[in-house]
Amino acid sequence: MSEHRPDWYGRMKAGPFRERTFTEECMKEIGRKARDGGRRSRSGMWMYAASGLAVASVLALVLVLQPVGWFGTKPSMTMPTVTPQATPLPTEGPKPMIGDFYAKGETGLYTAPNPHTKEAAVFTVTTGVPLKVLDISGGYAKVNQDGNAGWMNAWYLTKEKDEAPVDAVEPYLMFAGSAVTMSVNPEEMEPSGPEVAPGKVVKVVKEFQDWVGVDIVTYDQPYGGELWLRKSELMDWDPAMAMEGVLRQGAVIKDISGREIEVPWFNSVFVEEKMANGRYRIRSEDGITGFVDGRDFVPNPFIAENEKRRLLLSAMTENWLMTSEEIKGYERYAASRDENLLRGLSPIQIFRYYVQAQLNRDEKTVYALLIQDEGFTVPDYDTYINEISNDTGLAQRTWRMWDRLMMGYRLGEEVESGQATITIRPTFGGTVEDVRGFQLLRNKAGIWKVAWLPMQ
């Protein structure tokens, strides 16, 4: 019936779903079943069960013998591949599983089989150490590892001691280019986690094949469970594109009528609109909507969490972010690179200028902040720029480094005559080896400048 096809017919060419729903994993499963020969399919099994023959024992055996399949991405398609045992287990009450299991990667144990909890993990299971499975509920398994019991995401269970394909990685940022629904574990066919809006910032903390495990800032309800996405569903970090972050201390937030409103400066905010005049319409984590100067927005919501923790510590710790006033001073300096504008600034203030210049990819300002007095070895500007532009991944690595540090480290300032060290140490915990130092030197004019290779 090809006569006058309606306009909207063309829109049906793609879809119905954006993502492939018949996945590699489906194909493998079917291929395996085809090779296995005459094994009964799921619907066959159901017919068998419905015929009244040992319904309970069939189901119990499936649960006992193939736990990972039941909790994995395709719970309905996995059949037992092990010879059934003579004594079926009951279908009611706890459903323990026989033998030792292991974790595919480090993951938290919780007090309940529910990710929507404010409670932190009570224990982190480690890989290569046997787990006893005591019960199952939904996608969660109650386990015991060395006397520590709790509920974990059952996708992590494996029978292979040496199989630990989930890697914990140094946290780094990415963002959602478009709205995307998250999964509660990798390989989930129908993502069942929360949906995030375009521009949402995620912190990657784990990797598994082409999947990444992420942390997000949640506003409406607590979420303690894991969240996973295909890496291809996210965009490489670009601060200019991220819509979620924090406001600088001292940022002035105005409501629609121009009245100033107060929002705690370390609250996370989401940019709802970037307007042509350089102002942003934002919504804070407590639901307040207002307008701010775009330069007062820092695109990294995870700094807020670190700031809150930092504030719990001594007053000796310094802020990572420039205040709203300081950023204006920085912009004046970056426009002219007039050294006189640095006069009177403390080492930590110069340090913040340097970080900001790197985040802005403003290499001229970065270079201008280096100490260039006689007697100090600094490459000339052309050599410096040349080296930087030859290293294509440098900007991303630099962003990653500062973002990671801002999310979990606190700053201190130690001054000794003409030298200063900015100490960067984990906000909580960590060892002496985790402490980094950033060197500054006072030049002949008495102005603090950054030492060449300051973090070596």
Next chain:
Amino acid sequence: MEQDYWRFVERFSPEDLNELMRQYGQEVWNYAYFLTKRKDWADDIAQETFLKVFRSPNRYRGESSMQTWLFAITRNCAFNYRRSAFLRRVIPVGQPERPGREPSAEAVAMGNQLADEIWETVMALPAKYRELLVLDAKYEMSLKEMAELTGLPVGTVKSRLSRARRKAAEMWEGGGVHERA
């Protein structure tokens, strides 16, 4: 792989099966989904379809396109599957419930995963219209092919299809998708 190749396959090897799934798996799944509106059913039906193709001695003879041949098997599997569905509803299963599997959560998530808003309208059509509309719009089947696949007289296909288009157009242009089947 050329369509002709399949005509000369006496019996599918595992490699053939793989190739077949690679080429047609997603459309078979989609068709199963259009018929049932259930993702989990579409998973199982697509599986059944390919296993049936692999195990069955009835080979493809090239009388229709490979896709139409597969659709006919998919359709058959879907109706068998639906028939046996009531049995599942009455058996206490103890199967782990997964978060997000509940219809309400799934319905919410579904809207966000669709490739185009038009699918909300299409999926809201009654099954008898939905299937024909999809075969026409997405797969560009002729009336004859649709009639053969569905077992309906050509005249019925034609009249149902024009009703399907009219209904979809009304809902699409009216922006309403409340008339759920």
